[in-house]
Amino acid sequence: MEEVPELAFATSTSEPHAGSLADVLWRAAPERRRRCRPDTRDQLGLAPLVRDDRGVLRALLLENLHPLASSVLKAQGIEVETRSGALDESELFEALQGVQLLGIRSKTQVTARVLAEAGDLLAIGAYCIGTNQIELGAASRAGIATFNAPFSNTRSVVELAVAEIIALTRRLTEHDGALHGGIWDKSAEGAHEVRGRTLGIVGYGNIGSQLSVLAESLGMSVVFHDSSEKLSLGNARRVESLDELLDVADVVTLHVDGRAGNAGLFGAPQFARMKPSAIFLNLSRGFVVDYWALREAVLSGRVAGAAVDVFPVEPKSRGDHFDSELRGLPNVILTPHVGGSTEEAQRDIGQFVSGKLREYVNTGSTTLSVNLPNLALDQHPGCHRFAHLHHNTPGVLAAVNRTFAEHGVNIEGQLLATRGEFGYVVTDVSADIDQAVITQMQEMEQTVRLRVLS
Numbered sequence: 001m002e003e004v005p006e007l008a009f010a011t012s013t014s015e016p017h018a019g020s021l022a023d024v025l026w027r028a029a030p031e032r033r034r035r036c037r038p039d040t041r042d043q044l045g046l047a048p049l050v051r052d053d054r055g056v057l058r059a060l061l062l063e064n065l066h067p068l069a070s071s072v073l074k075a076q077g078i079e080v081e082t083r084s085g086a087l088d089e090s091e092l093f094e095a096l097q098g099v100q101l102l103g104i105r106s107k108t109q110v111t112a113r114v115l116a117e118a119g120d121l122l123a124i125g126a127y128c129i130g131t132n133q134i135e136l137g138a139a140s141r142a143g144i145a146t147f148n149a150p151f152s153n154t155r156s157v158v159e160l161a162v163a164e165i166i167a168l169t170r171r172l173t174e175h176d177g178a179l180h181g182g183i184w185d186k187s188a189e190g191a192h193e194v195r196g197r198t199l200g201i202v203g204y205g206n207i208g209s210q211l212s213v214l215a216e217s218l219g220m221s222v223v224f225h226d227s228s229e230k231l232s233l234g235n236a237r238r239v240e241s242l243d244e245l246l247d248v249a250d251v252v253t254l255h256v257d258g259r260a261g262n263a264g265l266f267g268a269p270q271f272a273r274m275k276p277s278a279i280f281l282n283l284s285r286g287f288v289v290d291y292w293a294l295r296e297a298v299l300s301g302r303v304a305g306a307a308v309d310v311f312p313v314e315p316k317s318r319g320d321h322f323d324s325e326l327r328g329l330p331n332v333i334l335t336p337h338v339g340g341s342t343e344e345a346q347r348d349i350g351q352f353v354s355g356k357l358r359e360y361v362n363t364g365s366t367t368l369s370v371n372l373p374n375l376a377l378d379q380h381p382g383c384h385r386f387a388h389l390h391h392n393t394p395g396v397l398a399a400v401n402r403t404f405a406e407h408g409v410n411i412e413g414q415l416l417a418t419r420g421e422f423g424y425v426v427t428d429v430s431a432d433i434d435q436a437v438i439t440q441m442q443e444m445e446q447t448v449r450l451r452v453l454s
């Protein structure tokens with residue numbers, strides 16, 4: 001079992017910029033600090049520790065995460081409590097007392113109020129792709145790092161899309177339905193090979209680009225449209241507009257992200273523009289498509305088949321009733337948002353996100369954090385590491401270095417990254433340090449959170 005490093009922490013005691021939410025969080029700060037067990041001191045006798053009285057970090061993992069999520073943390077000596085369901089705001093508020101790491105999926109809402117009151121919380125792991133359930137701005141202002149799993153289930157989504165493209169192109173759902181209904185209807189009509197057909201991918205990110213590679217290996221031609229500049233993989237051809245893609249694609253598949261501007265991206269005009277008898281897939285976000293328009297396009301025969309995995313409003317729990325204008329349509333595959341739901345993906349997500357939490361605890365590394373400036377950091381043998389998250393205003397780096405210089409502390413290494421209104425400077429020092437250095441840095445007006453790892 002690897003040793004968990006000593007971890008010291010302090011929040012700002014200075015007044016933040018007036019009028020911001022940081023204002024509110026700052027007012028909550030004395031309360032937050034009280035809950036941080038100020039009587040516990042680290043090895044250096046310097047600052048209040050974010051640990052319980054036995055010197056062990058605590059993690060709370062909700063929503064039935066894969067067992068690997070816990071075992072990665074436990075292997076670091078972190079005490080893990082797991083719960084199968086999500087918690088509401090007041091339950092979460094209670095449960096987070098004395099907890100440094102929180103793991104959730106998409107159902108737990110982590111509000112600004114919870115974050116402001118979670119005085120011990122150091123980092124959040126979203127064991128999924130989306131992070132809309134977390135108020136990320138508030139997390140940043142509270143100095144709480146947030147990580148997700150942006151590509152651990154990419155392959156699972158791609159494989160489902162491939163399976164559906166083939167199934168719809170061969171009209172398997174209709175053959176399957178007829179035979180289950182006791183009717184032998186052997187026919188080649190409307191059934192095609194995918195080889196030689198054109199796949200149009202809208203959104204060429206993690207999923208879209210990997211689908212591109214697999215589709216080409218099946219002999220399909222690939223065109224894609226992305227609102228950002230993207231490297232074409234293999235022989236895939238970029239087209240400048242969605243209309244250009246719709247003019248040539250036999251299969252249109254959406255893999256755009258969930259930005260607000262994508263609401264209603266695909267509706268009646270786009271279905272009308274598709275090639276006659278083309279196939280349509282949406283495994284991205286429900287609100288991107290007008291499903292009434294898809295229903296009309298399927299019923300009129302304009303669209304030969306469709307697969308839909310995501311819906312604007314989805315039932316909350318397993319077994320809940322599901323209703324949709326798409327139910328009962330011919331050659332339409334409906335799946336309950338399971339594109340990324342495979343055992344392999346769950347395992348990879350568990351390992352990936354817990355790995356990020358472990359690295360943040362051990363080294364201060366924020367690589368792929370969705371809210372803090374990203375710094376890739378390794379171990380710091382023989383050094384004290386000052387990880388200083390601050391408001392990104394001119395002069396912070398100079399002030400940090402002046403503090404070290406005034407106390408005769410030699411800097412061994414230093415890295416700075418900024419992201420919007422926040423900066424993160426990590427400084428390794430080898431000399432013994434005294435409380436005055438920490439006090440001076442935590443009292444800087446711009447300090448959001450200071451961690452000292454020794």
Ligand SMILES: NC(=O)c1ccc[n+]([C@@H]2O[C@H](COP(=O)([O-])OP(=O)(O)OC[C@H]3O[C@@H](n4cnc5c(N)ncnc54)[C@H](O)[C@@H]3O)[C@@H](O)[C@H]2O)c1
Nearest residue numbers: 203204205206207226227228255256257258283284339340
């Ligand atoms: N069905 C599932 O279970 C499941 C699982 C994982 C991801 N997803 C969803 O799949 C989608 C894609 O995921 P990803 O990891 O590939 O995301 P990503 O961020 O890597 O890629 C999204 C791409 O879409 C592009 N884009 C955004 N808006 C666009 C527009 N209007 N026109 C053209 N291009 C546009 C972006 O530039 C980006 O390249 C996301 O919405 C994600 O939430 C669904």
